[in-house]
Amino acid sequence: MHISPKIYIQNLIKKNNSSGSILFYGLNNGPKFSLAHYAIQMLNCYQLKNQEPCGVCNACVKLKALNHPDLHIILPLPNEKKIDGRALAVWKKHIIKNNQLNFEEWKKIIASELGTEKEPAIISEKISQISSILKLRNFEAKKRIVLIWYAEKLNPIASNKILKMLEEPPDKTYFIFVASDKDELIDTVRSRLERIHVKEKISAQNYVTPNTSKESDYSFESNTSESPADENFKKFQTWMRACHSKNIVELSGLNLEISKRKKRGYQSFMNFCVNKLSFCCRYIVQNKEHAPSNEEMVFIRKFCKHLKLKTLVLLLEEIESSIYYLERNANSKILFLSLSINLFKIFDEN
Ligand SMILES: [Zn+2]
Structure with a gap:
């Protein structure tokens, strides 16, 4: 069954509300950029009308003009300091005029307007710069956007750097990839992305808004690896169940799995759990029943049924104080175990 790209993107955004990564790809002169541009606005619009x-x-005005403090654009560029400051402005000017600008045309523009014929590429320094920006808070956007145009031009080191970010994406951040050939992306990056194939035949002319009603001109593939948020939620479920039922075997398994993650694995997992438990508190207080009934909500509903608000608050306090010690370099494996035993007690006594 075909669904329109508009609905597909809406569903994606609903599913991965806090962060995500989408690849728009298709051969030269397809409207892949304009569809990506549309998704960026959809992620940030303050007053969606019928989901548009x-x-x-x-937000829409700034994003349409590609001038938004939380929109970070990465382009293939020749590795030359002298063009750094001007290149982005030149690209914006051209892509706004012609949103189907392709790589070969971009090379010519670089040669004529920036005065260099070196081969453009996306080098790892650019990704490092973005990575440090992403450690800061968003300026104003609902979702910060990292737009990578012609992502197949990421060199191998840059690809691996980007992969690290995709594995543990910062909160409220979307990575939008635009590429003409998805097979030139390294496998590990490609498999992390939701992929939207924008076929060439749609139209040769430029649009402001893509014609999202022509369903047959698009096809979709989901990312093959689990999103980090889904993975964290599964671990959260396991952890809460193991603590509730004092299942030491399950707990040790979980501890081992988290310890294999990269640095800050425990911290990011515990922060995730704090968010979920805070959500549970609000859920109990507001006693709302209209929340969407996805898998996550089914668990949360069941979990909250048996718990008092006081118990949740005690759990939260315990976890938060452990995060404090983690940040001060406590041994994370031992800390996680002793925290879990404290949670056993809270479940037991309340
Ligand atoms: Zn808007």
Whole structure:
């Protein structure tokens, strides 16, 4: 069954609300960029109308012009310091005029307007710069966007750096990849992305808004690896169940799995759990029943049924104090175990 790209993107965003990564790909002169541009506005519009970006709010206006403090654009460029400052402005000017600008045309523009014929590529320094920006808070956007145009031009080191970010994406951040050939991306990066194939035949002319009603011109593939948020939620479920039932075997297994993650694995997992438990607190207080009934909500509903607000608050306090010690370099494996035993007690006594 075909669904329109608009609905597909809406569903994706609903599913991965806090962060995500989408690849728009298709051969030269397809509207892949304009569809990506549309998704970026959809992620940030303050007043979606029938799920469509309004085009007039503060976020839409800035994003349409590609001038938004939380939109970070990465382009293939020749590795030359002298062009760094000007290149982005030149690219924006051209892509706004012609949103189907392709790589060969971009090379010519670089030669004529920036005065160099060196082969453009995306080098790892650019990714490192973005990675340090992503450690800061968003300026104003609902979702910060990292847009990588012609992502197949990521060199191998840059690809691996980007992969690390995709594995543990910062909160409220979307990575939008635009590429003409998805097979030139390294496998590990490609498999992390939701992929939207924008076929060439749609139209040769430029659009402002893609014609999202022509369903047959698009096809979709989901990413093959689990999103980190799903993975964290599964671990959260396991942890809470193991603590509730004092299942030491399950707990040790979980501890081992988290310890294999990269640095800050425990911290990011525990922060995730704090968020979920805070959500549970709000859920109990507001006693809302209209929340969407996905898998996550089914668990949360069951979990909250048997718990008092006081118990949840005690769990939260325990985890938060452990995060404090983790940040001060406590032995994370031992800390996680002793924290879990404290959680056993809280479940037991309340
Ligand atoms: Zn808007």
